Amino acid sequence: MSKATERATQVFKEQIDAPTAAFFSSCVSCGMCADACLFYTETGDPKYTPINKLAPLRKVWFQEYTLTGKLLKLAGISKPLTDQDLTDWEELVYDSCTMCGRCSMVCPVGNDIAYMIRKMREGFAASGHAPESLVGATRRAVEIGSPMGVKLPALQAQIRHLEEDTGLSIPMDVKGVEYLCMLSSMEIMNFPEYIGAIAKIFKHAGVSWTLSSEAFEATNSGIQIGVSEIAAELVQRIVDAAEKLKVNTVISPECGHAYTALRWEGPNLVGKRFDFEVKHILEVLDELRAAGKIKTKDKMSERLTYHDPCQIARRGGVLEQPRKLIREFSDNFVEMPDAGAMNWCCGAGGGVSSNERADEIRIKVFQRKKDQIDAVNPDALVSACSNCRIHIEDGLEEYHMELPVLSLTETLAEHLDDSVET
Amino acid sequence: MEPVKSPMDLNPAVKSTGAQGETVGEALRRQGISRRGFLKFCATTASLMALPPTMIPRIAEALENARRPSVIWLSFQECTGCTESLTRSHAPTIEGLIFDAISLDYHHTLQAAAGDAAEAAREEAMKENYGNYVLVVDGSIPLGNPGYSTIAGVSNEDMLKEAAAGAAAIIAVGSCSAFGGLPNADPNPTGAVSVQEIITDKPVVNVPGCPPIPVVITGVLAHFLTFGGLPELDQLGRPVAFYGQSIHDRCYRRPFYDKGLFAETFDDEGARKGWCLYKLGCKGPTTYNACAVTKWNDGTSFPIEAGHPCLGCSEPKFWDAGGFYEALSTPTTDIARTAVYAVAAGAAAGVAAGALNKANKKRALSEHQTTTLDDLSPGT
Amino acid sequence: MNRGDALPANFDIPVRVTEEFTGNVTPLLHEVRHALGALLDKGEQTIIDLRSMPLAPGEEAHIETALGQGEVRVELNALGRSDIIETQYPGVWLITHSNTDGTILGKYIEIALIPDILQAQEGDIQAGLEQLGDTLKTTSTENDNGTS
Amino acid sequence: MTATEWLLWARGPAFEIATVILVMGIIVRLIEILMLGRKENLAAPKGSATTGGLRTIVSRSVPDSGTFQRSTFTIVAGYIFHIGLFVVIFLLAPHILVFSKLTGLSWPALPTTIVDAFAVITILALIAVLINRLNNKVKRYLSGPMDYIVWALTTLPLITGYMAFHRIGFSGPMLIALHIMSVELLMIAIPFTKLSHAFTLFLARFYNGAVTGIKGVQS
Known part of the structure; x- marks a missing residue:
């Protein structure tokens, strides 16, 4: 057994828990998860069947944690994990799975496949079987503070521009405020308007907030590549900042996996319950709306539809809020088929967008999103994840479609009634 | 005299x-x-x-x-x-x-x-x-x-x-x-x-x-x-x-079997109405004999007609083929007791197997190595 | 034999005939109808052995009632009594063989112009002929003796 | 061995062996799963894990409309043969007697001819499922020898049961013996094959529903 397989086996053994064992015990190879996965539906290649992506983990479970498996392993009938297994499955576990969890909603026996992919990546990363570009992003996140290599001065420059453009002040390192806003590098580099929108809405709603110069990056490459220690380190930076600034709530930005990383995995990664709350920006905005602190001046008449980012909706539980918020500025909102908890992934989540090797398949499987969009033929598409937005724009371009892709927060900010201060 | x-x-x-x-x-x-x-x-x-x-x-x-x-x-x-x-x-x-x-x-x-x-x-x-x-x-x-x-x-x-x-x-x-x-x-x-x-x-x-x-x-x-x-x-x-046909196949009570109407005891409504005696242990389905047609006592009746299940007397080993009043489909042994023992033995074996797994996992956790950035790209 | 005879009057035999059990009655009557057709068209004779099919208590009586009684009723005495009854359908005969004790040995439905068993048998005719001849011989001898 | 001896063996020692293997095997499997444990979730819950878990145990039996459209055959055929198996196993009078002897509980049976019809439908559904497994590229890709063995072990008792009821091929005692023995093979296979899903499915669905329940999502 090579060092890599030894390491992978050892990590798998750490990762396998009761749910994993229950899931593997229950699989009847019905293949329904394939029909739920855009990597299968758009390629027609059965190797992309979600449960198949877990074969190496399943092998270790069977050999290490079942009586039958142990006996068959002793008898030499069940062969141990090989380097070839790891090499063959690397593409399946990283390039063709966004951990969107749609298969987990469909599996008739209730297997949470995405949950297990997350665990399997731990073993793959530890044994050196993670995609190179994802490793690079992780290295930048740890060493520079951002997977895209964005440093504080770059953020400060953007803030300066925004303050000049909008005339709004963007607070930094203010202690004792209500909200600490986190950002994603993509927002800083590609969609700085998001920061301006936040400033505008919070001013309108009259709530106090701040950014942190020590922790502004919300994304977490550790989660995507599957290294809990690194993920924990990245989460710890945010926890430290939030505690230092004594905020009540940390706001996760328009990013999918950042929410999962901070909201759901965060406390488990650092090993303690947070003293503050973690909310997605949509949750905060909807609370403000419900409290009557958000008033819009007009409603768009263009046909709008909403793309649910997987980690926010299906894996995050933020489903009603975006719809309520969109209705504040639109009277022509339509739902795509399968919208909500069963929405189809854009194809770029779970580290796939940072993985250059996956570029081709990522664009290929966008066909699924395209079909979904075509079904309602909207004038614009709203979403709440920068990663989704960038990939959808890429995809639309690739498929020669003209469709504006909007940020929900930014669009809401544009339609705020400036005349009232709530 | x-x-x-x-x-x-x-x-x-x-x-x-x-x-x-x-x-x-x-x-x-x-x-x-x-x-x-x-x-x-x-x-x-x-x-x-x-x-x-x-x-x-x-x-x-x-x-x-x-x-x-x-x-x-x-x-x-x-x-x-x-x-x-x-x-x-x-x-x-x-x-x-x-x-x-x-x-x-x-x-x-x-x-x-x-x-x-x-x-x-x-x-x-x-x-x-x-x-x-x-x-x-x-x-x-x-x-x-x-x-x-x-x-x-x-x-x-x-x-x-x-x-x-x-x-x-x-x-x-x-x-x-x-x-x-x-x-x-x-x-x-x-x-x-x-x-x-x-x-x-x-x-x-x-x-x-x-x-x-x-x-x-x-x-x-x-x-x-x-x-x-x-x-x-x-x-x-x-x-x-x-002996070409079973008692069951030629039994006049067969329609009750097909309808799922059974006497549950010897004195219930079903027994009085002449329903099927399967549940009372009738061996008709596995017994080949002509009783149901030729009948006994100059064609007067046969056991099932008299309200008693067939004992299966024309089959080999009929004395040892489970109780006369035990339904044919049921196990001949005290299966409930066996099951209770199996539950107990299973629990013991399960806990033992589970403890081994736990120890195995614990060992894996104790051997845990922190995954560093260098581990991620072993080639470099 | 009535089974109730040996039982006290208030004893209720638990097994009651509540309906047509085996469903053999109607097919049997159809079989009789076909056989009767065959008798008329081709002169074919048929015998149905009622004791060869599973019948529920009361079904045999049901069949007899359904066939009814016709014009001919013959009682045969050979090896005990036999009743040969033409049913209300001419050509359909119900034959019941009993032993000397009156116990029924067999029941048949015969579809024929006249049941085989009613026809005088060659051997018996032969024996009868011889016997009649003997009788006549004896009588004539006696007569001869008387006149001589 | 005569048919009667086969039948006695099937109803006696063989049934004991099969029961012990089934019961022990399943309990060992369940305890193995449970003892692996899971970490306490420290994230502030949006909803109840227990409620979510229990809900999913039930709700996962009903697919959403999109999934139904995409996996129509798998779902419809799956429903038919699962309901068929349920009816045939639990609602035939002779079978209920076995469960009664085991548990002391009893419940009403369906008319035998109706159960017979269910058996035929179930066999047909299982044949369709097999043809589909051989023709559908995903299922064919996922299937190993065990998937086909398990199919055979599931179908065999239905076929022998049908033969026993209609008395095809063998004498009465032999047919019942064959039927019981085919069931015993199935019982023995359950803990060691994917058939264990009949028991572990509840755990799997619960864990799935618990994870989403905490997040305030209904799965």
Whole structure:
């Protein structure tokens, strides 16, 4: 057994828990998860069947944690994990799975496949079987503070521009405020308007907030590549900042996996319950709306539809809020088929967008999103994840479609009634 | 006081010397039976052989010319129930007539002769008719110790072998001789076996039942008389004409089984309405016999009609085939207790296996190595 | 024989006939109809052995009622009594053979112009002829003796 | 061995062996799963894990409309043969007697002819499922020898049961013996094959529903 397989086996053994064992015990190879996965539906290649992506983990479970498996392993009938297994499955576990969890909603026996992919990546990363570009992003996140290599001065420059453009002040390192806003590098580099929108809405709603110069990056490459220690380190930076600034709530930005990383995995990664709350920006905005602190001046008449980012909706539980918020500025909102908890992934989540090797398949499987969009033929598409937005724009371009892709927060900010201060 | 009638008087068939040259037709006519009577006899014979009425003329022709065979009846470990079944009737029945048509040369329960005279009669008949007589056996044969059952100092096994050697046909009457029966039931203290376990070089017609239906016994005799040979037999050596269909398949209560209407106890509404007795342990589905059609006591009824489940008495091992009142589909053992033990053993084994897994996982966790950035790209 | 005879009057036999059990009655009557057709068209005779089919208590009586009684009723005395009854359908005969004790040995439905068993048998005719001849011979001898 | 002896063996020792293997095997498997444990979730819950878990145990039996459209055959055929198996196993009077002997509980049976019809439908559905497994590229890709063995072990008792009821091919005792023995093979296979899903499915669905329940999502 090579060092890599030894390491992978050892990590798998750490990762396998009761749910994993229950899931593997229950699989009847019905293949329904394939029909739920855009990597299968758009390629027609059965190797992309979600449960198949877990074969190496399943092998270790069977050999290490079942009586039958142990006996068959002793008898030499069940062969141990090989380097070839790891090499063959690397593409399946990283390039063709966004951990969107749609298969987990469909599996008739209730297997949470995405949950297990997350665990399997731990073993793959530890044994050196993670995609190179994802490793690079992780290295930048740890060493520079951002997977895209964005440093504080770059953020400060953007803030300066925004303050000049909008005339709004963007607070930094203010202690004792209500909200600490986190950002994603993509927002800083590609969609700085998001920061301006936040400033505008919070001013309108009259709530106090701040950014942190020590922790502004919300994304977490550790989660995507599957290294809990690194993920924990990245989460710890945010926890430290939030505690230092004594905020009540940390706001996760328009990013999918950042929410999962901070909201759901965060406390488990650092090993303690947070003293503050973690909310997605949509949750905060909807609370403000419900409290009557958000008033819009007009409603768009263009046909709008909403793309649910997987980690926010299906894996995050933020489903009603975006719809309520969109209705504040639109009277022509339509739902795509399968919208909500069963929405189809854009194809770029779970580290796939940072993985250059996956570029081709990522664009290929966008066909699924395209079909979904075509079904309602909207004038614009709203979403709440920068990663989704960038990939959808890429995809639309690739498929020669003209469709504006909007940020929900930014669009809401544009339609705020400036005349009232709530 | 009226003198006790000898069995010979009760049963004219038992004669130490028979008119062996006589045909069946002659024998019947000698008894003053007209040809109309003979035709009636043939019709009922066809009926008891389970042959279609179209066979009546053939039967009439064959019987008219058939020679009366010599029959030697040996009784081993038995209860005389089989003989009772056959001779129970007070008036001449059609079975009785068939019986009359044979020459019963030895039957130690029925014959008047006893002791040396009886044995001499047997030996004489065997000698005279060597190769032609019919051997009827009731009762099982003890192999555990020959002394368990002897006749005139001869062990059952020896007597059977000797009698079988010169027999034209062997008929094992009753479940004891056919399958071992009650003596063979667990723990089988005498080492009882069936006829066909000893006589392996000749076909044995098994007429099982505890007791067998009288018309089935005579039906086989009638077949031998009529056709001179043995009827078609099933895998267990039973005549297909009588044992070809299960009690269940010919049971008049079968429609209730199909409708799922069962008597749950012997005195419930279902029992009163004549519903299916499956749940009360009826062995009808696994029992092949003609009871449901021929019935008992001159066609009056049969156990299921009287409200009692079939015991399966014409099948091998019926004494040991689970309780008489246990439904056929249920396990024969105390499965609930076994299951409880299995749960306990499973829990113990499961906890042990789980503890091993836990230790395995704990070891993996203790060997945990922090994954560093350098681990991620081992090539660089 | 009535089974109830041996039982106390208040004893209720638990098994009651509540309906047509086996469903064999109707097919049997159809079989009779076909056989009757065959008798008319081709002169074919049929005998049905009622004791060869599973019948529920009461079903036999049901069949007899369904067939009814016709014009002919013959009692035969050979090896006990036999009743040969033409049913309400001419050509359909119900034959019941009993032994000397009155116990029923068999029941048949015969579809024929006249049941076989009613026809005088050759052997019996032969015997009768001889007997009649003997009787006449004896009588004439006696007569001869008387006149001489 | 005579048919009667086969039947006695099937109803006696063989049933004991099969029961012990089934019961022990399943309990060992369940304890193995449970003892692996899972970490306490420290994230502030949006909803109840227990409620979510229990809900998913039930709700996962009903697919959403999109999934139904995409996996119509798998779902419809799956429903038919699962319902069929349920009816045949639990609603035939002779079978209920077995469960009664085991548990002391009893419940009403369906008319035998209706159960017979269910058996035929179930056999047909299972044949369709097999043809689909051989023709559908995903299922064919996922299937190993065990998937086909398990199919055979599931179908065999239905076929032998049908034969026993209609008395095809063998004598009555032999048919019942064959039927019981085919069931025993199935019982023995359950803990060691994917058939264990009949028991572990509840755990799997619960864990799935618990994870989403905490997040305030209904799965």
